[in-house]
Amino acid sequence: MCCIPQRLGQMDICKGVVSLATAAGAICLLYKAIRAGIKCQPPRCSASPICVARLAVEREQHGRDSGELRRLLNSLECKQDEYAKSMILHSITRCVYLLESEASACTNDDITLVGSMLDDKDNSVKIQALNTLKAFSGIRKFRLKIQEHSIKVLELISTIWDSQLHIAGLRLLNNLPLPDFAHPQLRRVMPALMEILQSDYTLAQVQAARLLSNLAQKNDLLYDILNCQVHSNFLNLFQSTQPGSLLLEVLVFAERLSEGRSSPHYRAVKWHYNEQSVHEAVFGDDSRLADRLLALVIHPEEDVQIQACKVIVSLQCPQDVGVWPSCPPSHSCFSNAE
Numbered sequence: 001m002c003c004i005p006q007r008l009g010q011m012d013i014c015k016g017v018v019s020l021a022t023a024a025g026a027i028c029l030l031y032k033a034i035r036a037g038i039k040c041q042p043p044r045c046s047a048s049p050i051c052v053a054r055l056a057v058e059r060e061q062h063g064r065d066s067g068e069l070r071r072l073l074n075s076l077e078c079k080q081d082e083y084a085k086s087m088i089l090h091s092i093t094r095c096v097y098l099l100e101s102e103a104s105a106c107t108n109d110d111i112t113l114v115g116s117m118l119d120d121k122d123n124s125v126k127i128q129a130l131n132t133l134k135a136f137s138g139i140r141k142f143r144l145k146i147q148e149h150s151i152k153v154l155e156l157i158s159t160i161w162d163s164q165l166h167i168a169g170l171r172l173l174n175n176l177p178l179p180d181f182a183h184p185q186l187r188r189v190m191p192a193l194m195e196i197l198q199s200d201y202t203l204a205q206v207q208a209a210r211l212l213s214n215l216a217q218k219n220d221l222l223y224d225i226l227n228c229q230v231h232s233n234f235l236n237l238f239q240s241t242q243p244g245s246l247l248l249e250v251l252v253f254a255e256r257l258s259e260g261r262s263s264p265h266y267r268a269v270k271w272h273y274n275e276q277s278v279h280e281a282v283f284g285d286d287s288r289l290a291d292r293l294l295a296l297v298i299h300p301e302e303d304v305q306i307q308a309c310k311v312i313v314s315l316q317c318p319q320d321v322g323v324w325p326s327c328p329p330s331h332s333c334f335s336n337a338e
Contacts, residue, residue: 069095069102073110082122089117089128096135104139111136111145118152123162130168137175150182158192163201170207186215187224194228202243209249216256219265226279234281238292244301251307254282258314
């Protein structure tokens with residue numbers, strides 16, 4: 001019995017030693033972890049978008065030229081596989097947005113280099129090149145150079161059925177004043193633009209409607225738009241169940257068409273339209289656009305309500321339009337009473 005206290009004391013000492021050893025081990029592991037973390041720095045020259053963004057912010061804060069944009073452009077000139085080219089272009093796009101001074105220091109040769117990527121066989125490279133040109137188009141001195149690629153961009157969006165490419169190409173075109181020399185190509189691609197507008201991909205539809213609204217203000221393109229063939233369900237674009245962003249754009253498009261066809265310049269000619277044309281779908285005797293518009297006047301989104309009212313006002317029957325000898329209130333135009 002007299003040995004029990006001694007044994008208990010020895011056990012307490014052993015526990016203490018074990019605790020100290022455990023604590024020392026934990027401290028050692030913690031030290032190693034901290035040391036490893038200090039040594040583990042992200043690569044400064046990585047082409048990943050995250051690293052580029054981090055580098056851009058750091059350099060801009062210190063007012064220094066990072067050289068990252070120039071390095072990326074130089075690397076684009078080297079032989080690269082499709083994935084590498086796509087990633088480099090993506091990083092260049094981010095740099096243009098983040099490094100304003102470095103982007104402004106670029107040259108027209110850099111724009112030509114990026115534009116050459118539109119001929120790449122891989123669609124992802126084409127899409128990234130379109131995004132990069134869109135980024136550069138925000139710098140005024142590059143707009144004329146980028147306009148030179150507008151014919152190629154129109155060719156791409158009219159021959160390749162890819163929603164992401166449509167979005168990228170149309171966003172670029174919507175950010176540029178389209179030159180007159182592009183009008184013949186625009187006439188040729190008008191059916192493709194209408195197909196995109198009637199597709200099931202909202203983002204592409206919105207961009208297509210925006211471009212068509214701009215083109216509808218061109219006197220020499222208005223008839224080509226109005227006479228363009230569309231599907232029999234074209235007016236589904238004006239259904240209240242469509243996304244508000246799309247409804248707003250197609251309503252603006254309808255207003256531009258209405259204003260254009262009512263202008264003295266357009267009314268001076270007696271035009272003839274195909275049976276399944278935009279004109280017949282929107283302004284024809286059998287059009288149900290009026291019903292669609294009246295439903296949109298009570299749409300939950302105020303911007304849609306206002307734009308629907310603008311279209312209704314623009315559709316007030318002109319008195320001297322040759323293609324409309326009469327305008328019954330039951331059809332697509334509205335009488336003064338309505």
